[in-house]
Amino acid sequence: MRPWAASGLLGVVAALAAPTELHAQQVRAPRVAVGPFTGERSAITRGMVASVFSDHVGEIELCALGDYNSTAERLGVGGEADEAAVVSVARELRLEAVVTGFLERRPNRGYRLQLKVMRGADGTTAVTQSWEFDRIEEISALGTEIWDRLSPALRQAPPRVAPAGPSRPPSGPAATPPQRETGSGPGRPPPASDDEPVSDVPGLGFLQLRLGGGVAGRSWRIPVLGERTTRGYENNMFGELQAAAALLYRFNQQRMGFGAEASIGVPVGLSSQGRDAAGQPVPLASSGYELILGLTLASRPAGGGMMRFSTGMVLQTFSIDTARLPREMQLAPTSYIGLRMAGEGMIPFYARRDLDVGLLFGGELRWVGVGADLKEAFGDNPGTTFGLGAWFGLATRLDRFAPGLGFRLTAEFVRYRTSYAGPAALGTASDVVDDYTRFVLAVTYDFGADHPRRRDAASAGSPFLGPSQPARGGGASGGDPYGPR
DSSP, rough: OOOHHEEEEEEHHHHHHHHHHHTTEOOOOOOOEEEEEEEEEEHHHHHHHHHHHHTTTTTTTEEHHHHHHHHHHHHTOOOOOOOHHHHHHHHHOOOOOOEEEEEEEOOOSSEEEEEEETTTTTTEEEEEEEEEESSSHHHTTHHHHHHHHHHHHTSSOOOEEEESSSSOOOGGGOOOOHHHHHHHSSOOOOOOOOOOOSSOOOOOOEEEEEEEEEEEEEEEEEETTTTTTTEEEEEEEEEEEEEEEEEEETTTTTTTEEEEEEEEEEEEOOOOOEEOOTTTTEEOOOOEEEEEEEEEEEEEETSOOOOEEEEEEEEEEEOOTTSOOGGGOOOOOOOEEEEEEEEEEEEEEEEEEEEEEEEEEEEEEEEEEEEEHHHHHHHHSOOEEEEEEEEEEEEOOOTTTHHHHHHEEEEEEEEEEEEOOOSSSSSBOOOOOEEEEEEEEEEEEESOOOOOOSSSSTTTTTTTEEEEEEOOOSSSOOTTTTTTO
16 A cells, blocks of 8 residues: 555544544533521521522532531531631542532521532632522522522533543442432432531420419318308409519520429409498408419420429418408418429411411419418318419510511419318318419510520531621520520
């Protein structure tokens, strides 16, 4: 073969082989991860944003949340989103871009979401975008807009060139989740890989106050000498004022608290009367109060509602001056003192951060002794006195209008039962029943309650909140508005 013919043949072979060599290499889509989020409900927000990007696998290669978290923890930068942290994780996972986010609550209502695309090569910011909406669920509806506004920055990332060959699923930290079929509807947010709590209602405040008033009544039946003589007292229409306070040490991210509580109730406008021997009305001086001191354990679940358990002492007195009445109608000043145990709960009908309404219910047991005046009058060797109480009503917290403000409307009932024995100045009484009723409207306020935060970069002093991001909100916010019983 002539030399010029051989050269021409080699040229043709080279030209035919060139496309094969070009196709021997394939250009991959940019590899992207959804990095740390902070602010309100950071875990679920991060998952919902990751779900938006998972709809575009093929245009991008999406790194799994768990892979990013585990790699960041292994490198000692878990939850951090400064440039150095992003670069170190991006280098390990071969990422072209990392998306970070911050969700804050707007002053009036709703939320503001800020997303930032950071370059994996040097950690610099490619673009920052923000959205405002009323409900966090609206993030899914914003999926198309989020992608349209962030995807140009993702596509600008330099693509990686990998040698062609049999397609093998990557192993280790570079593994990506399988692509979800298009048109299958909005996907569920990927679950958080750590144990960060997701909450919608505020936690407990360190100081809880309650002030209220309403209408009270007392019905006291005293069978003497085996029902042959009956004494008693009936007054179902007098006012009462109540005040209560609880000071709590909070833990479990402000979801639980343990501390001391105190409450007092005082009758107002209390007037009584009886009839003298001639049957004429006689005004009777009357007074009383109820004092409760003790320890309390409170809990406010993340999904709304409330539980409270208390134990301590109770002192209740009710004095009526019956000296001007005939002997067979005279009474003795009443006092009960002893141990009290109580529990209270609230089942929410509607629970959101700015408005919470629910059914309030509770019960109590009082194990008390009677005072010296009662023993002297009706038997100096009385049996154990048990008091049983219950209450129910409605409770609401109005953080939408005034953070920490709440109201409760309750109907309350307490019954004491005592059997007397032994010598008695007015006659030995048997099976005495003493009932107290109240209908109370109270206003409550929590001091120091704030929305719980997960154990993330902010709690560890992370520099994620840079100059381009707002500081996380603080201040008082409504926690448990129901106050101690």
